[in-house]
Amino acid sequence: MRARLPLLLSCALLAAALPAARADEPVPTVQVSGIADPEMRTYRNVAAGLDAFDAHRGLAPEAQLRFRMRHADGSPLGAGDALRLRLASDDGSFQEDVPVDAAGLLTVRRSQAAYDANATFILNRRNGQYTGHPEVRTAGLPDNVRRLGDVRLECRVTIAIVKDQMPFMAKAAINTLMLTSDWCGKNDFNFGVMATRPGAHAVLRDGERTRTLPTRGWKVDVPIGDASWPDDALVEFDEGGGER
Secondary structure (H helix, E strand, O other): OOOOEEEOOOOOOOEEOOOOOOOOOOOOOEEOOOOOOOEEOEHHHHHHHHHHHHHOHHHOOOEEEEEEEEEOOOOOOOOOOOOOEEEEOOOOOOEEEEOOOOOOEEOOOOOHHHHHOOOEEEEOOOOOOEEEEEEEEEOOOOOOEEEHHHHHHHHHHHHHHHHHHOOHHHHHHHHHHHOOOOOOOOOOOOEEEEOOOOOOOEEEEEOOEEEEEOEEOOEEEEOOOOOOOOOOOEEEEOOOOOOO
16 A cells, blocks of 8 residues: 655744743744645655755764654554555656664665656555654764754754755745744754653753753754754753664
């Protein structure tokens, strides 16, 4: 069965910038309504994200880009999910399996053939049951720790996929709202990162400086647009272990 893969985007409801909060205040967020979750649908959409990853590698020089599948509610995969994913063109000229491991992780490789054929991602599940999202990580960190530069690069990949799918007028409207076409780079732009569990306590840390981050279900809002936090700052969740 052909199913469109929703792309679980932290900024699916885009966070517009507000004046910077003090260290002891929650990070301000305004949700922009009317923007549906974009979808990891065609190879060309995802290729735009691969291009963004290459273009902004300076944010996370040692990081790896993969994609992670989850249940639609944000919860991680379990032993019984057994997802199978493939890329295929409508005319049958291109078909390729895309391995998904038990944790839901997959790698999308460069493929000119898939691009030329306008291949589509097809999951062995009914539409709407699972979501997928880019995940950028530098090796060597605990599973409950995210490097801020990785998160910034993850935003760049995500937004590139979003923009590749959006009609011109929709992009123009958001550019007007954000007062910039560089959404991830806007001052105090907050990007939602998947947490280790719903409501997990999260702290942004750079040496002795810390800021508690607000949690919305499975997502934690990270102030990636605040240039006062360096790329090597860390987002730390309140539990060890978790997924990787």
